[in-house]
Amino acid sequence: MSEFPNPLIDADQPQLFGGSPDEAMDSRLSNTRESVHDSGGLPDVHGLRLNLGCGRNKSENMVNVDLAINEPDVVLDLNNSSLKEWYVAFGKETVQYAQLIHVIEHIPNHLQMMENLWHVMEPGGVVYIRCPHGANDDAWEDPTHVRPIFPGSFMYYSQPTYWRADYGYRGDFRVAKCVCIMAVPSMVKNKNFLVYSRNAVAEMVVTLEVVKPAREPIRENMEPLVVTMAER
Numbered sequence: 001m002s003e004f005p006n007p008l009i010d011a012d013q014p015q016l017f018g019g020s021p022d023e024a025m026d027s028r029l030s031n032t033r034e035s036v037h038d039s040g041g042l043p044d045v046h047g048l049r050l051n052l053g054c055g056r057n058k059s060e061n062m063v064n065v066d067l068a069i070n071e072p073d074v075v076l077d078l079n080n081s082s083l084k085e086w087y088v089a090f091g092k093e094t095v096q097y098a099q100l101i102h103v104i105e106h107i108p109n110h111l112q113m114m115e116n117l118w119h120v121m122e123p124g125g126v127v128y129i130r131c132p133h134g135a136n137d138d139a140w141e142d143p144t145h146v147r148p149i150f151p152g153s154f155m156y157y158s159q160p161t162y163w164r165a166d167y168g169y170r171g172d173f174r175v176a177k178c179v180c181i182m183a184v185p186s187m188v189k190n191k192n193f194l195v196y197s198r199n200a201v202a203e204m205v206v207t208l209e210v211v212k213p214a215r216e217p218i219r220e221n222m223e224p225l226v227v228t229m230a231e232r
Contacts, residue, residue: 046094046096046122047094047096047122048063048090048094048095048096048097049061049062049063049095049096049097049098049099050062050063050065050090050095050097050098050099051063051064051065051099051101052065052066052078052098052099052100052103052117053065053066053078053100053101053103053106053107054066054070054072055070056070057101058072062097062099065078065089066078074089074090076089078103078107078113079107079108079109079110079113080109081116082116083115083116083119086116086117086119086120087119087120089120090120091120092119092120093119093120093121093122093123093212094120094122095117095120095121095122095125096121096122096125096126097125097126097127097128098117098121098125098126098127098128099127099128099129100127100128100129100130100131101128101129101130102130102131102132103129103131104129104131104149105131105132105139105142105145105146105147105148105149106144106145106146107146108146108147111156111157111167111169111171112169114157114169114171114173115169115170115171117171118170118171118172118173118210118212118214119171121210122210123210123211123212124209124210124212125209125210126176126207126208126209126210127173127207127208127209127210128205128206128207128208129154129204129205129206129207129208130203130204130205130206131149131203131204131206132145132149132203132204133149133150133180133200133201133202133203133204134148134149134150134153135148135150135197135198135199135200135201136183136198136199136200136201136202136203137198137199138202138203149204151178151180151194151204151225151227152225154173154175154178154206154208154225155175155225156169157171157172157173157175157208158172158173158174158175158211158215158223159171159172159211159214159215159216159217159221160215160216160217160218160219160221160222160223161217161222162217163217163218163219163221163222166217170214171214172210172211172212172214172215173208173209173210173211174208174209174211174223175206175207175208175223175225176207176208176209177205177206177207177226177228178204178205178206178207178225178226178227178228179204179205179206179227179228179229179230180194180201180203180204180227180228180229180230181201181202181203181204181205181230181231181232182200182201182202182229182230182231182232183199183200183201183202183232184200184232185231185232187200187229188229188230188231191229193229194227194229202232203232
């Protein structure tokens, strides 16, 4: 398995890939941004970095993707867009990196979104996710949050998890890192807080690796989920 960026580093910083994007990519992205709204997508650009569900938090060195109300670089409804619409926007296997910063908890059809994302990502690509832990009040207070999410939830983006039942999901991501950011520093020393305490985990920070071709959904392909704890 290749090395992954430290999920505790802000995903919008150049450290993630050992430096800022190369000049050629900067130029291609800059030129593409000028015509993206006319062309409807970025199908000819490879090595893309996507800021999915960007909202008001746009990134200068990524392609910002969201609903039209947020005036992103690419307009795409993450919840309802078809795979064809994802292909029109980005092409096939063009995306190197994608981030979902407090987004998936807002997406009712997040399995379909992740499958569509899988199709447009390069083999070995990286997905960086931050979201509230299901046992934290933050997961429930926002009326636009549609479900609680727990560390084990990310295993359902992995094809081997479906060895028991087929729900129609065809994407495959390996959980490379799953870090629970603890609300109180002293909690890091006791893993019981992960299971038994409300509001113990302030946030989850997860790094996924794109697996292509997808693995067979058999029990023998299952990998253990390793959850680590870190201070806030």
